[in-house]
Amino acid sequence: MELEPHPVAPENRGGSHRSSNDPIAVESGGSSLLTSGGSTTNELQMYHLARDRPRCTNVKPPNSQEKKEWMGAMIEEMEFLHKNHTWELVQLPEGKKATECKWVYKKKPIYMEQQDRFTQPGREYGLKQSPRQWYKRFDSYMLQIGYKRCDLVKPRFEMKDLGAATKILGMEIHRDRGSRKLWLSQRGYVEKVLDRFGMSKAKLVSTPLANHFKLSLEQCPKTDREIEDMAKVSYASAVDCLMYAMVCTRPDLAHAVSQVCKYMSKSGKYHWEAVKWIFRYLKGTVGHGVVFGSQQNDPLVVGYMDSDFAGDLDDRRSTTGYVFTLGGGPICWNSTVQSVVALSTTEAEYMAVAEAAKEALWLNGLVKELGVEQGRVQLHCDSQSATYLAKNQVYHARTKHIDVRYHKIIQLIASGEIILLKFHTSENTADMLTKPLTAKKFNHCLDLLNVYSC
Template sequence: MKDLGAAKKILGMEIHRDRGSRKPWLSQQGYVEKVLERFGMSKAKPVSTPLANHFKLSTEQCPKVDKEIKEMSKVLYASVVDCLMYAMVCTCPDLAQAVGQVYKYMSKPGRSHWEAINWIFRYLKATVGHGIVFGSQRHDPLIVGYVDSDYAFTLGGGPICWKSTIQYVVALSTTEVEYMAVAEAAKEALWLIGLVKVFGIRQGGVQLHCDSQSAIHLAKNQVYHARTKHIDVRFHKIRELIASGEILLQKVYTADNPSDMLTKHVTTGMFKHCLDLLNVCKH
């Protein structure tokens, strides 16, 4: 019998270890390079954000005449989105918002949607060597969550779970949207607590950072609010979790909330700051 060497690759994800700093690094550099080559984007001009602000994608841009429909049928739109989706799910939370946008038009993509795809490729070209850096267990070993309309969770300083999706329920205000997002994030936090317990990590309450003071007030205040009586009762579970100490809901400034980039287009400066907060960078 002999000791087995540490894993270096799993499901297309490359695992690197910096023995000196005791920080593992997870990336998909090889996979991304193959995708860029497969779709003829290896020599694309790099850009600094996944989707520029001038892309205003909508169903109005879907092809309407037979000629355009025939032209777009030759484009490997669905295959490209699937490849981008895999990268996003595994190691690229920075792609989440952009991929979510182009995904909506898979059934009938237009030229503008394809141009957006090409822009995402250009961003991948610029960040092909990037990945997720985790700290050692002595540095921030616990789960920490960030929530806006979407959410992200980190462990050891690096993202382990993120969600960027279209709002699926009707809300009458931004406060209600963020309140419901907090409730959804809390459910994910409970699942993550059970997951890390398997690895011997004693979590305790999960710090969940939210940049909406109004949503925090609704979550912490047990008093009946007429303005929230129409919100589905399942979202009010968050109040019990806060009262029990399982969720530690805290205020964070919007400028320091990395989940902001999962919700909407942000400035280049803010986008880079979000990546720094999540430890998504070049090794």
């Protein structure tokens, strides 16, 4: 237990022994909770306060091995009180009685009720305005220094350097200073999820979703018995756990998770089998994560996109998939069903390019805020017809029905904000975000995207 002695006011026994001319400490942050003479608190409250307070005298720290620790804690406490201007020394006004102060040496937790009219449900103590006021103070100072590195904040605010981060929000951070590489993985989180759903000893598979999984609404439970059986399955919780891994460090799960997410409200046995298949894939790739390296000669942000024409069995909509890399590693990825039905593969690819372009604009603005001027963002598409269509509407008669918002890509290319390049489908890393692949092709996409075991 951390030893933190605090100066508190003792019981008022026989009056104060302080001279009226001695300087006293007046709290700057408001009235003290422990008061003596002149208080308006009723006698019952005073009795309750005196009874619950620790009965100890103002003595020296215990003469034991802990003496140095106690003394160090006392000095540290006083330094912070003076540094934060907790009180100011003033002359005791005539007719006022000062509350004495002493050290209390206790090694036990202290529980305190919230102040009347300032209570917060689920909170031990605090004012609603406190976080806001602290944020305003911190924000104003950050503005004054021009959003510089956090080292410049140390002279104003107390900070402790904990060294290089090793874990954040369940993501484990690994570094190789020699090769200038950084890994992000979720090994611990994945192991806990597998253990929670009883899949820690499951048989391994090589892909997150096999080709034989053709999920649709037809597989939803229809009889009362099927509905009752699926009510016992934690389908939504399992998908939520998979989704967190996917959005943080596992782009290889994007397409599989997007498929099982469609049936959260009415999942069937076959859908649950697909979820367990994803768990089996996770079991064999527990240590997989994204890797970032130093690539000074490459474009800063690079995008890859793809589509799967009419892949949704329920309404025949196509799937859009895109991924953006920075430093050789993925920083943004998405696999989603298109909002409208595409009438051709060209149209599906064209709409996928438009969606990826919108994300590219946002990422370009982000790196600008970080002080890096990239200029144009490269987008890679494996469809020759969609590339031609985006650069000039040569197929106007066949594409005039496409929603106007998708034609924004033409303006972005004309203005030079986006560069759309055609490249071979075998090198398209976004291919794994739109459809199930063979193990060989899937692993090739992972290699291109720098996703492997840490």
